[in-house]
Amino acid sequence: MIKENFNVKGEPLVSIISAGLSKFGKLDGLYAREIFAQAAKETFDRCPNLDPKKDIQALFVGHMGESYEHQGHTGSTMADWTGLLPVPATRVEAACASSGAALRVAIQAVRSGMADVVMVGGVEKMTHRTTAEVTEYLAMASDYPFEQWNGITFPGLYALMATAHMHEYGTTERQLASVAVKNHYHGSMNPKAQIQKEITLEAAMSSRVIAWPLKLYDCSLITDGASCLVLTKPELTKKFTDMPVHIIGSGQASDTIGLYERESFTSLASAKVAAKKAYEMAEVRPENVDCAEVHDCFTIAEIIAYEDLGFCKPGEGGKIVESGETRLGGRIPVNTSGGLKAKGHPVGATGTGQAYEMYLQLTGQADRRQVKDAKVGLTHNVGGSGATATVHIYRRD
């Protein structure tokens, strides 16, 4: 087992003093660096007391794929384009959990004493590539010799999980579609979402099959976008803002790179371990969580996330989405941003993009999609078919 030796229990690890998000969608004619600069600009504008060049001492950037723009070395590129040179800048990659993992690394940088103020974000530019190219680049996050080689792609891998879940628990295609309907409803209220319109259950159910039982509306989007946070030590927060959001729990865990090696297809062991660690660190239980952003790369992934995070019992994920418990106004609203499904999934930007939504929710800035009296939030970011998972827990003062 992983042992972690926090001497801080339930107390803030670090505090978010500002956050920014670019528009998510098809951002023609922009390089990733320009999109990242958009997110950074919102972050800087939102916090007038922050002098980025003077205050920010390190930058961590979640970025998944060098192939999209034929551009690696993304850490220093983003430092350059956000005016932060010569700050130490490091790219972190953990597939679609790249910026979730970057967030954890950034927390460690602050807590190490090696930096008081750190910027962390994520970015991906994808839509200038064909769907076939994107599918191929994403597949690099699965196992080359045993998965990619045999032609399986991520829709196929998640379809295997979906059929296993249907077989084991009786989960239905209608329940999968209910995730899409809910998240598109939430996305319709997010002016930065890639798709801002509601869809009907019938439309979702009758969309074309991608990898049965997953249909077009069961799949997240191909998106350009970037996200940013600025973190500091809790005791330095007052210098920058009266409205910080504290990160009180951080968990990350790994699993086999290949899905075929797992004991279960209906649960992600990595997400369960990461959640356990984060809950313990935060001294928070699932029932204390007021809202969450979870990794709905496919609708089945959101259903499994509910179960792995303890929002319901194993096998009941389909039921709680169908009954509306995870819809805005329900027991625990999930993916109020629209999620990867409607807000979009610029893969490297997703983890800190989820944190951005928690920042808005916990500071009461989520406008029409505000969760009333939200005090504790959670983000769940998954890489690949679950070889990486990160869970972070947030609270306001």
Place this chain on the structure above:
Amino acid sequence: MIKENFNVKGEPLVSIISAGLSKFGKLDGLYAREIFAQAAKETFDRCPNLDPKKDIQALFVGHMGESYEHQGHTGSTMADWTGLLPVPATRVEAACASSGAALRVAIQAVRSGMADVVMVGGVEKMTHRTTAEVTEYLAMASDYPFEQWNGITFPGLYALMATAHMHEYGTTERQLASVAVKNHYHGSMNPKAQIQKEITLEAAMSSRVIAWPLKLYDCSLITDGASCLVLTKPELTKKFTDMPVHIIGSGQASDTIGLYERESFTSLASAKVAAKKAYEMAEVRPENVDCAEVHDCFTIAEIIAYEDLGFCKPGEGGKIVESGETRLGGRIPVNTSGGLKAKGHPVGATGTGQAYEMYLQLTGQADRRQVKDAKVGLTHNVGGSGATATVHIYRRD
């Protein structure tokens, strides 16, 4: 300027309790994960008091390119293949400084209190690709719109630095070749080096031109390899080993991704900032360094490194290599391992591979290439044409 708030000055930040290195060279028929497992095995075997599965709480992996093996998500892949699941595992990429940057992240993880024992390493599998493919993949660490697009590759970028250095300081092709001769001499004594034979100055000078003034022997190698370290808190060292090596300084800095935007072509601003930070933190001056591994991706890079690290005055790098000051037995032996030039340059593995050499030197295990009474060592790891640089300083008890 970057401010860093270490409360530890000259004291160990973390301690290396074990280290391992795969054979460097053309390792046909192996995946990166298998090569990394070789390095991990040496690391584990070297430290019988370490129970990897029980003790290691996080893994950081420097890995530059997903393109070589069509495989990203390298953190959890390496955790899987070294038996460390479900440990949090994160890939760090900063071009050829990937594992130098990973080392810094790993130091922060230990110092954050979030992990007591951490493994950090790097890996790359390159030789199964053609030279043209490798050149293209490496080029992703340069600026796409303004460098790659115009056809310049890394030999070309470093050739620009070399001609500038020749113009500004009178550095000669013979001095460049002297770097190669020295490093091949050192490599001839390293049983893990890719090339273990000496070369003559004449052979180096008459080798074919790659990008004038750089000839074949001015260029580092295309290599498969992996490297590993295990770090812990200084106060926990005794549990594991009587012969730790302490890391007492860590510096990292960034510069523009494009060479064309720099004020100087004859010095790397990132390396100078990183060195200054590391020296200050370690309370060490250049003249206190007994041996160093520097980033000799091209011979000119080693000459510039001497100057950026303060081993000589600006412009005198060519002279000190020609006079033998940086050869084994000289004033400050540099690249006793053979360097990127002769040991090889599996790009993601290079940073922690340099640290491995310091571990051997400072524990008196460097055999025929042992630097007598080595007490303080330094590593200098550069990404791209200098958009990233990391400098670490080591000492024994």
